[in-house]
Amino acid sequence: MMRLELVKRPQRSMLFSALSPFIAFVLTMIAGAIMFALLGVNPLNAFQIYFIEPISQVWQLHELAIKAAPLILIAVGLSVCYKANIWNIGAEGQFILGGIVGSIIPVLFPQFEGPLVLPLMLLLGMVGGAAYAAIPALLKTRFNTNEILTSLMLVYVAQLFLDWLVRGPWRDPKGFNFPQTIQFNESAILPELMPESGRANWGFVFALVAAVLIWILMSRMLKGFEVRVLGSSPRAGRFAGFGLNRMVFFAFLLSGALAGLAGISEVSGAIGQLQPVISPGYGFTAIIVAFLGRLNPLGIVAAGLVLALTYLGGEAVQSALGISDKVARVFQGMLLFFVLGCDTLIHYRIRLIGLAAPKLETAPKLEEAR
């Protein structure tokens, strides 16, 4: 009889805690190489196409920033939730609602133009995401429901709602029955940062600013302290006079607002109209980003760039090698798997409990010998 047991380590190694994301990355590379080899592709060649080529030219870096922006924005919000031990899994839905609510002005009032349009859209996007996130917060505080389930289920509601909108009431009447809204007018488009070199828009700046602000919040402010105390020891938080229910709302509204901002930034920046699908799973991938970045906003910026690369690489291997772009999902999944695995092994060590039966037999024998 053999069994595995996880034994808590008395101390966490600071070195390995810091190295963990990098070890996870290397392990992902190794597993990825095996996967490519099994698919009949030379791994080195595939890696070249997957990880190097998508960022070898300036315009491609712009594409990277476009993909990284929503990931970072959503993930820094989620990091606050997860630090507070509140599990918002529904950022994808909040992203979509942010996109929908933010699009009210350009879709329903296309004649409204001017410098006010964009700030209003962004604001509405944040309100939309926050309001949608308030639903699981309310359910949790009122009825003690599990926020993982409610926030996740609301993602599908949001996806179908968007699908209905663009096929029904918001469909472009002159759009040849394509399921999409009208193209946003010029003042509803998020401007590009450096139009001469690539498409990257202000969304990336929002992401960096949000990361810095959340970093200050979490490390320097009383509110961040409250988040950390309630997340790590709720009873001590109650002793400190911090309210858990208020924290549930704070964390959900903040992460919802950031996801909503990401949503409207994506719609008004990269897409320019509403379509049935506006996200390749940013809200879910951001969960990986949050953990790969150690729930630290500055780490999340780096992690967001890495995960954005997996999207670009997936597209690249599809066109160059004819491998399904689902390979991007595989890489993301492996990365999360190895990050969580490394973290577990930093906190615990594995003990093999083997051959317990013979040991048990020796004990009675000793007694008999007497």
Add this chain to the structure above:
Amino acid sequence: MSANQDGANLLEVRGLTKVFGTLTACDHVDLNIARGEIHALLGENGAGKSTLVKMLFGSLEPNSGEIFWNGQAVRITSPGVAKKLGIGMVFQHFSLFEALTAAENIALSLDDGSPIGTIAAKARALSYSYGLPLDPESLVGDLSVGERQRIEIIRCLLQTPQLVILDEPTSVLTPQEADKLFETLERLRAEGKSILYISHRLEEVKRICDRATVLRHGKVVGHCNPRKETAASLARMMVGNEVQAVVRAPAEGIETAPSLLEIRALTRKPATPFSIPLRNINLNVRAGEVIGIAGVAGNGQGEFFESVSGEVLQHDAASVRIRGKDAGGLTITGRRLMGAAFVPEERLGHGAAPRMKLSENLLLSRHATDGKVFVGAGGMVKGGAIYSAAQRIINAMDVRKSAPDPEAAALSGGNLQKFIVGRELDRRPDVMVVNQPTWGVDAGAAAHIRQALIELARSGSAVLVISQDLDELFEISDAIAVMHNGELSKPLPIAEATFERIGLLMGGAEPGHAEHTLETA
């Protein structure tokens, strides 16, 4: 070595060592336990007693050293092996399912498939023969702590052990219940069984133990016959130097002093099926006095502390009054702002966040009361201010630590408690409510904390101390009230209080304190 007669010893331990990271919890410990003796294992908290016992019971594996059982070298790799050898253990913290009956709990641990009726009958017979009457059909949730301990003891004895290890067994008993337990232990000894008795209560050890092994900082500092020692000499062996006695100057003029903390007809319904309701509690704590609340654990002290501190709010705002103003509807922050300070029983996870630095833990209870000092414009925490305030408390309370500003979990229990008490004392609160001020704290630190509480009272504050340690309450209180089954007795002035009277109240000898209600109403 005194006991070299091989074969006479049931258990011999040679050079047992256990290292946790940089800490050597047990350092070449030698221990001999003869057949038919009650052997005391003495030591302060953190001396390595629990680690040693866990190695004997197979919950921890030693790094080096040998264990001989009946003269044979053995490796105790799991509690199952220990049980097979004949080692039984009664833990300090019980592991019982409250929603199951006593017999069902016992059946779970025996795990040999015998029918529940057989087990219940055996348990009943055994419990009566050892003078620990127990109804195996009763739900654990309905039983007192003393009765729960009986289940643990019976469960252990059913496995017919030759060595029974008891970890601080009397810490949850009234003096009268403890006497019962001692009779049982003496009967076991008469049957030739051996007992390893872990305690820091020296009088007990002197009373029932034949030999003692004293641990300090993981090392054996001596073997002795406790009957030939005095409590003071045993304490010296444990601590390594004289412990300063607590000085309690008589409180003067407190009869006329204003009540700073008033509890009026405090009533609370049980929050869970197994928690204790509070029934019509009345108490006044005046400026300048220390009131102690005695009682066996689990009689409502935790619920009472939560209600007084404001972690749980009252419906009737007048049921808790601080400095003459209603506070029952205020949160813990509101009550702190009125001048009250609180120290809960649990240090890690309640009084302090384990993974946070001491300076951050300072902020935990003082972010509102000292908001101007510690929190700047826009909610920014002033790192320098909390750091220097934390250092001030560390110096004032003589907190020993390994780094300038370590995580709370890195401190020993006693040192963390000094910090948590010091954090509140540093505010000079008008009202101080402390639950178990020196639970698991070494003697030197305990004396320091007790002295500080007395001095706070004498400087004009009202101090309320909830404790299971009667010695402590007699040392520091001006009057002692007893909590039993959610009711609080009238406070007995210290001059009239005796162990006997308090012990009877703890056992519920005087239920229904109607007289008290009338008087304070």
